[in-house]
Amino acid sequence: MLKISDQEFQQLSQYIRSQYGIKLGPEKKTLITGRLGNTLVAKGFESFTVYFKYLMADESGEAAFELLNKITTNHTYFMREAAHFKCFQEKVLPWVKATSPLDARIWSAGCSRGQEPYTLAMVMQDCVGHNKQQWNTQILATDISAQALTAAREGIYPAEEMVSLPDRWRKTYFQPLGDGRYQVSQRLRKELVLRSFNLMNQQFPFRKPFHTIFCRNVMIYFDAPTKKHLIQRFYRHLAPGGYLFIGHSESLGRDNEGFRYVQPAVYRKE
Template sequence: MLKISDQEFQQISQYIRSQYGIKLGPEKRALIMGRLGSTLVSRGFDSFTAYFKYLLADETGDGVFELLNKITTNHTYFMREAAHFMFFQEKVLPWVKAVSPYDARIWSAGCSRGQEPYTLAMLMQDYFGHEKQRWNTQILATDISAQALSAAREGIYPAEEMASLPEKWRNTYFQSLGDGRYQVKLGLRNELVLRSFNLMNQHFPFRKPFHAIFCRNVMIYFDAPTKKQLVQRFRQHLAPGGYLFIGHSESLGRDNEGFRYLQPAVYRKE
């Protein structure tokens, strides 16, 4: 196993913290070596210094995305934390329909391979029904990884990842590729606006406020100051009364100024 020096660990940890808000304390040193060692060897790097230079030079973001996947334990699948989707359908969409006719603005921040925004798109298709053609319901779906966004754009998933979806949705919104995989039909794929975006950007270039922002299981690795700053930027870009969804293992804590707690991991802008 390749060893990581004090200087190399400091370089990587400071880079990850400054660019992506994730804090890697000294206790994570063994984790870095264990989870990245085989990656470095398979890619032909002879040191963590060479690997770090590769991360800095990689303009696609795929290298960093792979690194973040290695050092975190996020899992993405359809209908994850299903109570959120029920709340979205039963509470958020009726409110949106009442306050913003024909324009529903939803952001899936940290969309990974697309399961979350596609689930939201199916919910909106069902909710608006025959009125759907009158509505702008495209979902902004962002991630830092070109690889993840490419997978979301293709919308291809193995059958086992489809198990949690209602049969009606599988039949209506997916087509079988005949090899144990299914692809989201083009009409639903067009409901996503996929963009590369780093949540650590100080400026969010959005002209209109969102009715709901989903940022689930992203902030769990952020330190408190980084999380607080991000939450306040979310608040600035939410419409009055807009909703913020975070992961069930996350919390805004007691210092959630400007948000009212509604139920686990669901907050509303005051």
């Protein structure tokens, strides 16, 4: 396995931070070596310096996406932080029905392998019921990892990631593949609009404001200034009264950036 020098690590970590907002402190040096070292050797790179030159010279973007897929963690499961989905069902959707009937605009930012937006889609189906044809229920689901988005499109998950789902959802929205894995039904997969998106973009290309943004366990990778700017952009792209869901290990800071606290890790635009 290749070893990375302090200078090489600083060079690579500064690039990752400037391009993607991900902060990698010195304690992550071993992680970088472990996740990239063998791959670099297999591809014939003699050092991390040579690899970095290749990364900078690659205009296709493939090298950068491969790097991201290696260093980001996409571990999640269905119904993670279940209180959030209960809040979405009991508070958010009734408000959307009352204020913007037939057009629910939901964004799962940092959707990973799709468990979060698929859970939101199932909650939505329960909410609209027989009025499905009259509603725009599609959910925007974005991630920077091409690998994660591919997994979300396939919608195939092991049984152990689905243990928290209600039985009726498993029977209605999943098809057993016979090998301990299940695939999300095609009709539910159609409810997601999956897109590659970098949250570090200074401008978000959305014409209409969202009623709800889920961005959970993403900002833990960002430093304070990056997180502050992202929260400000979320605020601008939420409708008045819109909800922001973040991870339980995250916070908005002391001033909450114009949001009002609703419950743990849930805020509302004032």
